[in-house]
Amino acid sequence: MTTESKPIAIEAAKLTKIYGSGNTEVVAMRDASMQVAQGEVVALLGPSGSGKSTFLTAVGLINPPTSGQITIGDKLVLDGATAHANLRSFRRRHIGFIFQKSNLIPFLTAVENVQIAMQLNGQSKRASYRRAMELLDYLGVADRAANYPSMLSGGQQQRIAVARSLANSPSVILADEPTAALDGQRGRQVMELFAKVAHEQGAGVIVVTHDHRSLDVFDTTYEMEDGILNRTKTTTMEVSK
């Protein structure tokens, strides 16, 4: 897939992040640029401390860069630390997050965990229930709708978290080591879900991962080292199985 042929979902241009100052200054990311097309699923690799989370949280509008621009769809949202939108509401409407652990709310059922994301955006209980059930069905966990998270396996919890991240039809999905707590096969299933979501719903997806076994699922891989981001060739062409 080339980013030229499809509209851009995410454009990060020359992102630099400096933590601290003077003796304690850390340049966690330097001139990091990435374009993700709608429908493209990107793996972000790199050793511990290389700047992956710094990049992901910048693109996710959680941790603004010191300099550089972030454009989501056709909207320039961040120019350095200067916001051109209300970041909180922009994030809620356009960006879905998935973390290493599913972070489901323990006292809500699976379906309620998905509904809450829509209700926070003003949707009615009834409409949000309908969509939540559709999403759980799409992700193959509709039969678990009434269960509390503690009754679900790690893989099922991650599927609910993916459903929750899709609730508001985000144009961008960002996942930080979403399969770290899963075994190889379940991890792969979750990665395949990201590819399905990207391809079928047209979202731009970035997944930080250490799991090299599932790289063939991704359209593109990037590697971060010492805060420098490099695009590596598409894995489907590079990885021989």
Ligand SMILES: Nc1ncnc2c1ncn2[C@@H]1O[C@H](COP(=O)(O)OP(=O)(O)OP(=O)(O)O)[C@@H](O)[C@H]1O
């Ligand atoms: N809030 C902070 N203040 C100071 N330095 C920070 C802060 N957050 C991260 N760093 C530093 O920035 C660098 C990049 O960290 P980051 O968490 O982005 O790496 P990472 O690739 O996500 O690592 P991991 O794979 O271990 O999660 C590291 O040197 C880290 O110590």
